[in-house]
Amino acid sequence: MLRLYNSLLGNNIAVAPLSPPEFKMYVCGPTVYDFPHIGHGRSVLTFDILRRYLEHKGFEVNHASNVTDVDDKIIERARRGSQHPIALARKYEEIWWAEMDRLNVLKPKSAPRATDWIEQIVDMVATLVGSGVAYISDDGVYMDVSQVEDYGLLAQQDLSKVQSSERNASEHKRQSLDFALWKFAKADELTWSSPFGDGRPGWHSECVVMSTGILGHDFDLHGGGLDLRFPHHENERAQAEALGYGFAQIWMHHGFVESQGVKMSKSLGNFTTLTEMLDLYDPRAYRLLVVRAHYRSPLEVTRELAEEATSALRRLDQFAQRMGPILDDPTVELDESGSFLSRFEDAMDNDLDTPAATREIFEAVKSGNAAFDRGDFRTAKTLASQVAMAMKVLGLQPGRVEESIPNEIAKLATLRMEAKRSRDFAAADALRDQIHAAGYLVEDTLEGYRVRKS
RNA sequence: GGCGACGUGGCCGAGUGGUUAGGCAGAGGCCUGCAAAGCCUUGUACAGCGGUUCGAAUCCGCUCGUCGCCUCCA
Numbered sequence: 001m002l003r004l005y006n007s008l009l010g011n012n013i014a015v016a017p018l019s020p021p022e023f024k025m026y027v028c029g030p031t032v033y034d035f036p037h038i039g040h041g042r043s044v045l046t047f048d049i050l051r052r053y054l055e056h057k058g059f060e061v062n063h064a065s066n067v068t069d070v071d072d073k074i075i076e077r078a079r080r081g082s083q084h085p086i087a088l089a090r091k092y093e094e095i096w097w098a099e100m101d102r103l104n105v106l107k108p109k110s111a112p113r114a115t116d117w118i119e120q121i122v123d124m125v126a127t128l129v130g131s132g133v134a135y136i137s138d139d140g141v142y143m144d145v146s147q148v149e150d151y152g153l154l155a156q157q158d159l160s161k162v163q164s165s166e167r168n169a170s171e172h173k174r175q176s177l178d179f180a181l182w183k184f185a186k187a188d189e190l191t192w193s194s195p196f197g198d199g200r201p202g203w204h205s206e207c208v209v210m211s212t213g214i215l216g217h218d219f220d221l222h223g224g225g226l227d228l229r230f231p232h233h234e235n236e237r238a239q240a241e242a243l244g245y246g247f248a249q250i251w252m253h254h255g256f257v258e259s260q261g262v263k264m265s266k267s268l269g270n271f272t273t274l275t276e277m278l279d280l281y282d283p284r285a286y287r288l289l290v291v292r293a294h295y296r297s298p299l300e301v302t303r304e305l306a307e308e309a310t311s312a313l314r315r316l317d318q319f320a321q322r323m324g325p326i327l328d329d330p331t332v333e334l335d336e337s338g339s340f341l342s343r344f345e346d347a348m349d350n351d352l353d354t355p356a357a358t359r360e361i362f363e364a365v366k367s368g369n370a371a372f373d374r375g376d377f378r379t380a381k382t383l384a385s386q387v388a389m390a391m392k393v394l395g396l397q398p399g400r401v402e403e404s405i406p407n408e409i410a411k412l413a414t415l416r417m418e419a420k421r422s423r424d425f426a427a428a429d430a431l432r433d434q435i436h437a438a439g440y441l442v443e444d445t446l447e448g449y450r451v452r453k454s
Numbered sequence: 455g456g457c458g459a460c461g462u463g464g465c466c467g468a469g470u471g472g473u474u475a476g477g478c479a480g481a482g483g484c485c486u487g488c489a490a491a492g493c494c495u496u497g498u499a500c501a502g503c504g505g506u507u508c509g510a511a512u513c514c515g516c517u518c519g520u521c522g523c524c525u526c527c528a
C-alpha cells in the first residue's frame with residue numbers, strides 16, 4: 001500500500017484513489033518564457049516517478065499538467081524582444097517538450113494551455129464575484145481571502161501575523177493577502193474581454209479551472225515544488241473551497257535543487273538550464289541524482305555530482321549488458337522466490353523512498369554479479385530481470401544507445417587482438433594506449449573483446 | 455519580524471531508540487599476459503553543550519551554523 005506525505009496536514013496517508021483504478025493527478029507545469037530550469041527537471045522527474053510507480057501498481061494514471069502561456073513574465077520578455085507573447089510562449093513550450101523527451105519523462109495525458117481556457121476562467125471568476133467572495137477593484141478582480149474559512153492551511157502558519165506584513169499590500173486590495181483572479185489590461189497588452197473588463201487571467205485561477213475542468217471537482221493529487229505551496233496552491237485551494245469543490249485529496253511538494261547549499265538561481269553560474277545539463281551528461285545521470293535523494297529533501301547538484309552519477313550509471317548499464325545474454329537465453333530459468341522486487345516496492349510504498357529503492361537496486365546488482373561470477377545463472381537472471389523492471393519504474397532503463405565505433409578505432413582493436421593472439425603484448429598494449437588516447441576503451445571479455453567510449 | 459527545514463565519515467545521501475544503508479572517490483586482495491569489468495576486504499561518522507533512557511545520529515532543552523517560505527518562482 002502506497003503511503004504519501006500530504007503537505008496539507010503534514011501527515012502520511014494511504015493512497016486510495018477516489019475512483020479506482022483511475023488515479024487523477026494534476027501537476028503545476030511551467031510558465032514558458034525561458035529555457036527550463038534544472039529545478040523544473042526535478043519536479044517533472046519526481047512526478048514522473050510517482051506516475052510510473054502508480055502504473056506499476058496497476059493504476060490508470062490520468063495525469064494533467066498545465067502550460068502557462070500568458071503571464072506577466074511572458075509579456076515582459078516579449079516586449080523586450082519585440083515579439084508577440086504567444087509566439088514567445090510557443091517557442092519555449094516547444095523547447096520544454098523536447099527536454100521532457102530527453103529526460104524520458106512520460107507525457108501527461110493532458111497538457112492544457114491557459115489561453116485555451118480563458119472562457120472557463122472568466123466564468124469561474126464571475127461565479128466567485130457573484131457569490132461575494134471576490135470583488136472588482138480598479139486594476140483587476142481580487143479574491144477576498146477573509147471569506148475563505150480555513151485560508152492558510154497549506155501555509156501552515158498563523159496568517160494573522162503574515163497579514164500584518166506590509167510587503168504585498170496594495171491600494172487595489174482590501175487586504176494584503178487578497179490575490180488577483182483577473183488582471184485588467186494596460187495599454188497594448190494581450191487581452192481578452194470579460195464582463196468585468198478586458199484583461200487576462202491570474203495565475204492562481206487558471207490552475208483551478210484547468211485541473212477541475214479536466215479531472216473533475218474532486219481529484220486525487222495535486223503537486224509541485226515547495227515554493228508553490230504558499231501562496232500559489234493555497235490560493236488555488238481557496239478558490240476551490242469557495243466554489244464548494246472537494247479539490248485535491250493529497251498535496252505533494254518536493255524540495256529544491258541546490259548548489260553549494262543554496263537554492264539554485266539564475267545568478268549562479270552552474271547548471272542553470274536543463275538544456276545545459278542534458279547536453280553535458282547522460283540525461284539519466286540527472287535522473288539518478290534526483291532519485292538518490294528523497295523528493296522532499298533538498299538536492300545538491302554540481303558538475304562533480306553529475307559526473308559521479310554518470311559513474312554509478314555505468315555500473316548499472318554494465319550489469320544490464322553483462323546479463324543480456326542470460327536474460328535472452330530461454331534455457332536459463334527464473335527463480336520466482338526472489339524477494340528483491342518486494343523490498344523495492346516496500347521502499348517505494350514508503351512515501352516514494354527512492355534512496356532506499358536505489359540501494360536495493362545496487363545491492364541486487366552486486367548479488368547478481370556475484371551469482372554470475374560463480375556460475376549461478378538462475379539467480380543472476382532473476383535479479384537481472386527484476387532490476388530491469390525496477391529501473392523501468394524509475395525511468396532509468398539502460399540506454400539502447402548503440403555506440404558507433406569509428407572504423408579506425410575498430411581496426412586498431414582488431415590489430416590489438418591479433419597482436420595479443422601472437423602473444424606480442426608490448427604491441428597489444430601500445431595499440432590499446434593508442435585507442436585510449438582517441439577516447440575509447442578496449443575490454444577483453446569471455447567472448448572476445450569490446451570497445452566502448454571511455 | 456513571523457513560520458519552517460536542516461546540520462551524518464573525502465563527497466553525495468539514507469537513517470523516525472538497540473544489529474554494516476547505498477553510491478562515488480580512496481586503500482588492499484582475487485581474477486587478468488597486463489588492464490578493464492566483476493567479486494572480496496577496508497571507513498567505527500553523526501555541529502556543540504546539557505538532559506531523558508539499561509541504551510540516542512535517532513527523544514527533550516539550550517547554543518552555534520546553514521537554508522527556505524512569507525513577493526514571481528519547481
